[in-house]
Amino acid sequence: MKKNSGSQRISLAHGGGGKLMHRLIKELFQEKFANEILNELSDSAVVEFLPKNNSSLCFTTDSYVVNPLFFPGGDIGKLAICGTINDLAVVGAKPRYISCALIIEEGLEYEVLKRITESMAKIARDEDVKIVTGDTKVVEKGNLDKLFINTAGLGLRKKINLSKETIIPGDKIIVNGSIGEHGLAILAARGEFNFQAKISSDCAPLTNLIQRIINLRRSAALCGIKFMRDPTRGGLAATLNEIAGGMNFGILINEKDIPVKKEVRAACELLGFDPLYIANEGKVVVIVSGKDAEVVLKAMRQDPLGKESRIIGEVTKAPGGKVIMKTKIRGSRIIDMLVGDQLPRIC
Amino acid sequence: MFDFFRDEKIAQKLAERIKRLSDGKHFKLMHVCGTHEQVIAQSGLRDLLPQNLEVISGPGCPVCCTPNSEIDLAIELALKGHLITTFGDMLRVPGSKSSLTKVRVLGGKVKVVYSIQDAIELSKEKKDLEIVHCAIGFETTAPSTAVVILNDAPSNFSIICSHRLIPPAMEALLISGECKIDGFIAPGHVSTIIGSEPYRKMAKEYNRPIVITGFEPIDILYGIFLLLKQIKEKRNNVEIEYTRAVKPEGNLMAIKKMEEVFEICDSNWRGLGNIPKSGLRLKKKFENHDAERKFNLRIEKSSDILPGCICDKILKGLNYPPDCPSFGTRCTPEDPLGACMVSSEGTCSTYFKYADEKK
Numbered sequence: 074m075k076k077n078s079g080s081q082r083i084s085l086a087h088g089g090g091g092k093l094m095h096r097l098i099k100e101l102f103q104e105k106f107a108n109e110i111l112n113e114l115s116d117s118a119v120v121e122f123l124p125k126n127n128s129s130l131c132f133t134t135d136s137y138v139v140n141p142l143f144f145p146g147g148d149i150g151k152l153a154i155c156g157t158i159n160d161l162a163v164v165g166a167k168p169r170y171i172s173c174a175l176i177i178e179e180g181l182e183y184e185v186l187k188r189i190t191e192s193m194a195k196i197a198r199d200e201d202v203k204i205v206t207g208d209t210k211v212v213e214k215g216n217l218d219k220l221f222i223n224t225a226g227l228g229l230r231k232k233i234n235l236s237k238e239t240i241i242p243g244d245k246i247i248v249n250g251s252i253g254e255h256g257l258a259i260l261a262a263r264g265e266f267n268f269q270a271k272i273s274s275d276c277a278p279l280t281n282l283i284q285r286i287i288n289l290r291r292s293a294a295l296c297g298i299k300f301m302r303d304p305t306r307g308g309l310a311a312t313l314n315e316i317a318g319g320m321n322f323g324i325l326i327n328e329k330d331i332p333v334k335k336e337v338r339a340a341c342e343l344l345g346f347d348p349l350y351i352a353n354e355g356k357v358v359v360i361v362s363g364k365d366a367e368v369v370l371k372a373m374r375q376d377p378l379g380k381e382s383r384i385i386g387e388v389t390k391a392p393g394g395k396v397i398m399k400t401k402i403r404g405s406r407i408i409d410m411l412v413g414d415q416l417p418r419i420c
Numbered sequence: 421m422f423d424f425f426r427d428e429k430i431a432q433k434l435a436e437r438i439k440r441l442s443d444g445k446h447f448k449l450m451h452v453c454g455t456h457e458q459v460i461a462q463s464g465l466r467d468l469l470p471q472n473l474e475v476i477s478g479p480g481c482p483v484c485c486t487p488n489s490e491i492d493l494a495i496e497l498a499l500k501g502h503l504i505t506t507f508g509d510m511l512r513v514p515g516s517k518s519s520l521t522k523v524r525v526l527g528g529k530v531k532v533v534y535s536i537q538d539a540i541e542l543s544k545e546k547k548d549l550e551i552v553h554c555a556i557g558f559e560t561t562a563p564s565t566a567v568v569i570l571n572d573a574p575s576n577f578s579i580i581c582s583h584r585l586i587p588p589a590m591e592a593l594l595i596s597g598e599c600k601i602d603g604f605i606a607p608g609h610v611s612t613i614i615g616s617e618p619y620r621k622m623a624k625e626y627n628r629p630i631v632i633t634g635f636e637p638i639d640i641l642y643g644i645f646l647l648l649k650q651i652k653e654k655r656n657n658v659e660i661e662y663t664r665a666v667k668p669e670g671n672l673m674a675i676k677k678m679e680e681v682f683e684i685c686d687s688n689w690r691g692l693g694n695i696p697k698s699g700l701r702l703k704k705k706f707e708n709h710d711a712e713r714k715f716n717l718r719i720e721k722s723s724d725i726l727p728g729c730i731c732d733k734i735l736k737g738l739n740y741p742p743d744c745p746s747f748g749t750r751c752t753p754e755d756p757l758g759a760c761m762v763s764s765e766g767t768c769s770t771y772f773k774y775a776d777e778k779k
Contacts, residue, residue: 402431402637404464406774
């Protein structure tokens with residue numbers, strides 16, 4: 074039997090349930106994702122995974138349609154695994170198992186699929202997460218753009234109360250580093266605006282950083298961390314609005330404290346974008362009580378993904394439900410959700 | 421360099437001096453540039469100004485000033501099967517009956533481009549199609565249109581010429597006397613092309629100071645300071661704040677290219693009506709690139725302001741967006757009633773995005 078080789082392309086038969094599909098699963102997914110649960114190849118992954126007392130099971134899903142498939146700082150595979158890990162991590166869970174469904178356009182190079190699979194496998198390995206079940210479908214050329222991925226994830230969370238309801242005026246807002254890199258890296262990789270920039274996506278798994286501050290909370294008996302969210306589509310502006318929206322507190326951020334890399338700022342000036350509205354894939358917004366903010370900030374800065382952590386603002390009494398920014402010249406402006414078009418297919 | 425022009429301490433100092441100069445008296449200054457309004461709103465600059473000092477926006481957004489008739493022409497050409505290229509902001513501007521977005525949904529060929537050069541590339545690629553580009557913008561963008569036309573534009577390429585001139589529009593506002601303006605913050609990028617000379621006569625004739633101003637918060641604060649200083653000293657001069665980009669004579673090369681390609685004509689502005697000598701049209705020898713003449717269509721007069729919309733008063737600087745009964749209710753960026761809510765440079769859209777409506 075001929076092995077799949079570099080010049081080969083994915084055909085409809087690779088999703089047809091026959092020999093080709095089985096070979097693809099064996100050579101690519103079983104080989105790269107190797108773990109005892111996946112190896113069973115049963116219709117469902119059977120995992121011994123019962124939450125103990127005071128623990129909860131966390132469950133999430135997301136689909137990835139990013140264009141292009143490869144970009145500086147990552148690819149659709151890395152994005153899919155990191156994205157699902159981060160959705161679990163920000164609710165305080167430790168991600169354990171992930172499912173992976175691929176929808177492939179007929180004609181995709183086998184080599185491309187291999188690289189993406191390897192990239193998914195690497196993150197899963199590094200993060201001690203198992204990809205335990207999956208699915209492959211192939212559609213006719215033109216019915217889909219190259220490759221879409223859906224992942225779902227299961228994680229375990231020890232008892233912790235993270236809720237918007239616990240937020241009160243005086244709480245601080247921390248972000249773990251500079252914003253706007255993912256969205257601009259994708260845009261630059263597409264070449265649409267004829268601009269080239271040395272900007273890499275910040276795509277990264279946040280479990281370690283977040284577990285660090287959660288464990289700190291347990292060991293030091295701090296009750297400071299109130300809420301966390303990853304500012305992906307819609308950027309920091311959307312996330313802050315989601316937090317403040319409908320609540321009786323407001324949020325005040327300081328423009329001068331928000332970390333933005335020079336390259337990102339320059340590209341935004343050029344293209345007329347606002348970094349506050351650009352997607353991130355390796356950032357987390359943490360709301361923490363005023364008295365514990367410095368301790369949490371210090372702990373975050375000890376993590377490789379948190380070195381640039383900053384307190385960017387605080388929770389205020391009024392105006393309720395709104396996000397206001399003090400600008401660099403000390404004027405103030407309202408930060409609303411993005412109005413109008415978002416950049417399509419950035420994740 | 422950006423940091424200097426956004427420095428908190430310098431801003432505070434300028435604000436203090438502006439407050440002292442204005443001395444509690446009421447002044448109304450007008451800018452005529454969408455980018456100025458964006459920077460003012462984005463930086464919260466109005467918070468730094470005393471209550472008695474108004475900075476209002478005039479006809480500064482090229483998309484907003486384009487009348488329905490020109491949009492209707494683009495729609496008609498799209499429906500005839502020609503490919504229309506345009507900047508994104510134009511897509512959703514409501515024409516008399518439809519918009520380019522709606523026409524695209526119906527199968528009309530409309531493509532968003534980022535520069536006129538992209539439209540030229542398309543014309544070379546798609547030789548079997550007529551490409552019609554919506555050439556829009558003030559003196560800042562007209563030279564790039566001129567260069568494209570001079571560089572042997574392909575025969576299947578033409579433009580709907582919506583280029584307009586800023587100084588005649590300012591003059592028209594002064595002549596009408598409707599809006600009491602004490603001075604103008606003139607747009608810096610327009611003057612990188614035309615320099616300061618075209619404003620000189622106006623400043624003297626109508627006794628109004630004009631300061632050509634850049635686009636950082638400190639530029640605008642300093643521009644306001646210079647205007648108040650002139651008012652106090654009873655001078656009516658044209659001054660350049662934006663000296664790092666503007667020379668008094670402008671960009672002679674760009675002016676020459678514009679003069680080679682365009683002739684000045686009367687032009688209809690949304691909200692302001694017909695303004696003498698305020699538009700540009702292609703000279704006769706380039707008429708094969710002029711869509712109106714090439715396809716033998718006439719731009720019909722149209723009604724530009726729908727009932728319930730006060731875009732005309734916004735563009736004349738008579739009102740602020742929250743004064744409009746439709747603002748934020750019947751008219752939002754998702755579902756705009758008037759042009760000023762469509763373009764990212766439009767005054768209403770900027771207000772909607774950045775300003776607290778209660779302010």
